[in-house]
Amino acid sequence: MAVLNLPARFVLFRSNFKDVHWVTKRVHCRYYNSDATLDHVSRGLERYKDLQTYFKRHLKATYSRFRNVADHSAVCGRRHVYFMEGNSIFRMENRKSESEPEQVLDLGCVTAGAETQEWSVQRIRLSPQEKHLAATLKTHNAETIRCVVAKLGQRSVLTLDNVFTFEWATDEVLFYTTQENVKCQTVYRLDLTQNGHTIHPVYEESEPDVFVEVSLSRDRNTLSITCSSRNSSEVLLVDVSDPRLEPTLVQARQPELLYHVEHWRRNLIILANTGPGQEYQVIKAPLSEPSMVSWSPVFTPSLGTVLKDMDVVGDHCVLVAMTTTEFELELIIVPLFQPREAYTLQLPSWACVIESERPGLADQRGTLEFLLSSPVRPQVSYRLYPEEGLLSSGTGDGPTAFRKNQENYITARLKACSQDGTTVPVTLFYGMKLMKNTPLLVHVYGAYGQDVNMQFCPKKRFLLEQGWALAYCHIRGGGERGLAWHRQARIEGKHRGVEDLQACLSHLFSSGVYSPSRTVLTACSAGAVPVGALCNRRPDMMRAVVLQSPFLDVLGTMEDPELPLTLEDREEWGDPVGNPEHRLTISSYCPVCNITPQRYPSMLLSAYTDDDRTPLAGVLKYAEKLKEAAQIHFNTAATSDPEPNIVVSIQPGANHIGSDDWESMLEEEALQLAFLYKEMDLEPPRTSWRRKRK
Structure with missing residues (x-):
């Protein structure tokens, strides 16, 4: 809304009617001790390197197709x-x-x-x-x-x-x-x-x-x-x-x-x-x-x-x-x-x-x-x-x-029923030819009264053209259905956002077209909270997860008043220091606090060393605990399932919204695509070569 322009744990773009631009100031990150620590948590990225290079070329071509979109910056x-x-x-x-x-x-x-x-x-x-x-x-x-x-x-x-x-x-x-x-x-x-x-x-x-x-x-x-x-x-x-x-x-x-x-x-x-x-x-x-x-x-x-x-x-x-x-x-x-x-x-x-x-x-x-x-x-x-x-x-x-092919894509407005009977909207984009087990990328936010980011993104368009479906879950805690929609999932009501997300996935799966084995969840910043909570409760509902600038250690962050946003964020998450009930509520859903040995989905976490909104320490803490729990389950459970790949991509010198550098942005988006295709066992799109006439 134009009324509230606070620096939330909120990433990428605001979809306001007014012209608002978010910026952040660099603050020295004190949450890690050495490059060795970063190298340790970033292990595993090399398995996506070849595909990353491949998708970077495809992304450049996709962005090039839309270079003639009118420039409104004059x-x-x-x-x-x-x-x-x-x-x-x-x-x-x-x-x-x-x-x-x-x-x-x-x-x-x-x-x-x-x-x-x-x-x-x-x-x-x-x-x-x-x-x-x-x-x-x-x-x-x-x-x-x-x-x-x-x-x-x-x-x-x-x-x-x-x-x-x-x-x-x-x-x-x-x-x-x-x-x-x-x-x-x-x-x-x-x-x-x-x-x-x-x-x-x-x-x-x-x-x-x-x-x-x-x-x-x-x-x-x-x-x-x-x-x-x-x-x-x-x-x-x-x-x-x-x-x-x-x-x-x-x-x-x-x-x-x-x-x-x-x-x-x-x-x-x-x-x-x-x-x-x-x-x-x-x-x-x-x-x-x-x-x-x-x-x-x-x-x-x-x-x-x-x-x-x-x-x-x-x-x-x-x-x-x-x-x-x-x-x-x-x-x-x-x-x-x-x-x-x-x-x-x-x-x-x-x-x-x-x-x-x-x-x-x-x-x-x-x-x-x-x-x-x-x-x-x-x-x-x-x-x-x-x-x-x-x-x-x-x-x-x-x-x-776009005009030539726009009739091949459908925008559908769906309604899921949450645990308490509340209707939760879902916006779905898909091609005309739906097939069983269509790969599904699910987006979610649900915090601060902000809508989930739905601005145009060439990477999302590329996925749609490659046969993916894209779902946007408008869970409580966001602002899509007014101020009451936000109030219902503040502080003690945070569990409602998690329940809404689960209901949205169940509704999508009920069509018979989509399935958990072909589903990836993605979120930015505070949107990682309901995703991380659902991974702990129902890891069987998704195959993989992609999180950017993820806010994962809610309890640890809200206990530290020295962090830049802790005091004002207690209006959103509660005060675990001064209110025991708030502490119990946060502990019940906090992604870091509820990790347990079980079959987790593969996960790509993108973090930035100069991020002063979602401390890097929380991302590293979550990644280490998740790897340990997944390893324990893999070593002790009688299962033929492969061990999930949990990798952290840390970009130095970038803040909460990542780097504005063109090449760095392409590298990051290409890595995300490589991760999706590798973890979903999908064949990458084939380039059609046309022989030129001489």
């Missing part, structure tokens, strides 16, 4: 379009498509002697009259984050370190937050003057579990300072017409109150969880009296629909909603002058992720441009005209290579 100013090319930012005049690009920023000038090819532009912001440009840069392993502020048309450049979010209030005033040890708690104001610049502290958060960020309203009239914890939020507003005034508080934080603010005609349009069942509804309040006493409901969704995000476009409130019965995305458009005339627009049934494109300074305010995608379908651009109620596709229906 930024439109009043007079120019800005874009990244190589190690520089360039601009071209809007009305002169054939004009020569002008270089406005050379990364080599601001990287302080670092290898320029290791840096990339993360985000760009233009000042209102296009006098200044600010951009954040990061290295491929994201160990350093740097913000550069450049005066356009001149060569003067200012650098700021550890910047997380940043927005221009005026052409001379930039607000930004800084991040230290995955915490973001301070807001600064940069004032640019003819004689140089000054920096002033604007806000400093005192609570250790509160995360702070800045954002600009779509109409660019107010700047929000949003302070969020796991269960509450608080917003302060800055009037951009006089940004040096003290920020105004909207509503003081209260336990379990979450809200997000947009500006509209001297009013605030607020997305707040004050609706039935503490779900989100739309509220309005005058800017002059923004507190809860002045809040009046504008729109409350009907039963069976939950609001996921909000934007204000012209005189309309545009809501992203999810139907909890059919489990499909839709847009609800609320005319703010006549909210009773709200209407709904259905999105394509295949759509799994919606992302808005941040409007440029010159863009029309009366339309909303956004992107739709799925794990196997690249981004497709759409434009909404809320005044007319029209929705149009801007680029047809995706790349030509």
Whole structure:
């Protein structure tokens, strides 16, 4: 959700309607003692080496097929379009498509002697009259984050370190937050003057579990300072017409109150969880009296629909909603002058992720441009005209290579019944020709109220084309079915996520097409908890497991208050130190705590030495205990089953989201494919060679 942007044990991408980019700061990893330890746990990777090289070639070809997918990273100013090319930012005049690009920023000038090819532009912001440009840069392993502020048309450049979010209030005033040890708690104001610049502290958060960020309203009239914890939020507003005034508080934080603010005609349009069942509804309040006493409901969704995000476009409130019965995305458009005339627009049934494109300074305010995608379908651009109620596709229906074959793939919405009778959604992708024992790759997350990652991934598309089926289990603990879906699997309710995952697998197996012997489970970060717990309870339900940045030692981590995220994460997992019941609950499902000698599936664990969200110590501890238990079972049980392969791939110099380096990313994805095919005893895809005519 746009309301909560906390640094959870959450990996890869966020599927938010707002533009949010996650970064992490390098923290020295103190959890292992020598390279010998890493070499020991990484033994066994060599058996996948040949296949890894083979799949790397196939992945390069797959990525190449989608290289023509539209690049949406360009930024439109009043007079120019800005874009990244190589190690520089360039601009071209809007009305002169054939004009020569002008270089406005050379990364080599601001990287302080670092290898320029290791840096990339993360985000760009233009000042209102296009006098200044600010951009954040990061290295491929994201160990350093740097913000550069450049005066356009001149060569003067200012650098700021550890910047997380940043927005221009005026052409001379930039607000930004800084991040230290995955915490973001301070807001600064940069004032640019003819004689140089000054920096002033604007806000400093005192609570250790509160995360702070800045954002600009779509109409660019107010700047929000949003302070969020796991269960509450608080917003302060800055009037951009006089940004040096003290920020105004909207509503003081209260336990379990979450809200997000947009500006509209001297009013605030607020997305707040004050609706039935503490779900989100739309509220309005005058800017002059923004507190809860002045809040009046504008729109409350009907039963069976939950609001996921909000934007204000012209005189309309545009809501992203999810139907909890059919489990499909839709847009609800609320005319703010006549909210009773709200209407709904259905999105394509295949759509799994919606992302808005941040409007440029010159863009029309009366339309909303956004992107739709799925794990196997690249981004497709759409434009909404809320005044007319029209929705149009801007680029047809995706790349030509995809359009030609898209009818061969099916997106199915399934419903599994969990142990307590709760219906759990499953999204399934498969080819037209289903065969018995089709290999199945099952994805899961289920924590922090975050949806499982369903953005387009060429590797997933490759597997689909090779005859795999892909399942995404939307278990409780995630946010797919609203805030209550998350609350049901927090702290004492964590077992529900494990039960949901088991029910999803049972439902998939009941079709007769899929079977445990052809099933692989995969998860990232906190998604490893329900997967690891199910491996302990029902290892017979899967053949292999692939985990990336896995959070596996829940009890050990939550007992250590010195770790970066322990204190705020107790809202999610509980406090085993101060609450004996929480300790018993965590101990009942914690993957590390419940390992026992039995037939475990083969497992690939990918970890990173600079990961400060899921400590490497927990991954190594889990791997050693699992290997020992599997070995005991193999040596003592009268079974003809082969011993499972449990291997750890540790990448040095990368953090929780892995490396951004192209070759390193391909190596990791190729290893995962090699592991899947080797452990499933599958023949790798054969390359069809065509003889060229001379």
